[in-house]
Amino acid sequence: MKANSGRWVFNTGLPARAQQGHTNFDPSKSSTFKLLEGESFNISYGDGSTASGPVGTDVVDIGGSTVEVQAFGVPDQVSDSFVTDSASNGLVGLAFTKLNTMEPTQQKTFFDNIVSDLSQPVFTAALKGDAEGSYEFGNIDTSSFTGELNVIPIDASQGFWQFDSSTATINNKKVQIQDSKAIADTGTSLMLVSDDLLTAYWEDVEGASLNSELGGVIFPCSAQLPDLNIAIGNKMATVAGENFNFAEVGTDTASGESCKCELSLSP
Numbered sequence: 001m002k003a004n005s006g007r008w009v010f011n012t013g014l015p016a017r018a019q020q021g022h023t024n025f026d027p028s029k030s031s032t033f034k035l036l037e038g039e040s041f042n043i044s045y046g047d048g049s050t051a052s053g054p055v056g057t058d059v060v061d062i063g064g065s066t067v068e069v070q071a072f073g074v075p076d077q078v079s080d081s082f083v084t085d086s087a088s089n090g091l092v093g094l095a096f097t098k099l100n101t102m103e104p105t106q107q108k109t110f111f112d113n114i115v116s117d118l119s120q121p122v123f124t125a126a127l128k129g130d131a132e133g134s135y136e137f138g139n140i141d142t143s144s145f146t147g148e149l150n151v152i153p154i155d156a157s158q159g160f161w162q163f164d165s166s167t168a169t170i171n172n173k174k175v176q177i178q179d180s181k182a183i184a185d186t187g188t189s190l191m192l193v194s195d196d197l198l199t200a201y202w203e204d205v206e207g208a209s210l211n212s213e214l215g216g217v218i219f220p221c222s223a224q225l226p227d228l229n230i231a232i233g234n235k236m237a238t239v240a241g242e243n244f245n246f247a248e249v250g251t252d253t254a255s256g257e258s259c260k261c262e263l264s265l266s267p
Helices: 110-117 195-202
Strands: 034-044 050-062 065-073 123-126 134-137 162-164 167-170 173-176 181-183 209-211 216-219 228-232 235-239 259-262
Touching: 034 065, 065 110, 167 195, 173 195
Parallel strands: none
Antiparallel strands: 034 050, 050 065, 123 134, 162 181, 167 173, 167 228, 209 216, 216 259, 228 235
């Protein structure tokens, strides 16, 4: 899970091994790049990954939304998990400035920099499984969804896109969520949930069991996984059961096959 406001890019200041397989920003080839002397960042994410190093500014344009002087990290160290993910060349960081780790001068995030110039103070994320997704700033494209658009208040005081989430239902079974606060984070496809909710979901799936060696719940591939209905403010959103099948692992001696769902527990 990568819920944070740190933005940084793979760059030519990283070790050669870390640059392999990535598109790397070369500050020396940008006439508008400026290194911020004495400034640095050191960021840790929920999955244990890290990035750290110098800070600079440059023109940043994402889909036509432009910040002329945007601060971002040009790390000289990143975790191996970032290096091996060749589909990623850095992180934008779309949370709020309060979470920013640049010091000694805290810098504004990209969204905080552009929000006053947008026709609407919003951005949208259309993320799809095994398909190309998209982000849009300042506009809500009503042709991209069906049904009614629901609006819920957020609490940005901690820097996150945080909202109330007090209940969930699984197979018509209601579960009261212990910590009624949740955050939306486009940096991961996983859900970080309480033990109670995790147990309530898997206890009715025949053949499901926790496997500490694999770090997740394993279950027969033939198992019918239930949908999860979870509160987003005062509305209920449905996560289809098929989305809880994270990856296939090993072989079940009883059925001849097995699947694994990634296990995520709250701290």
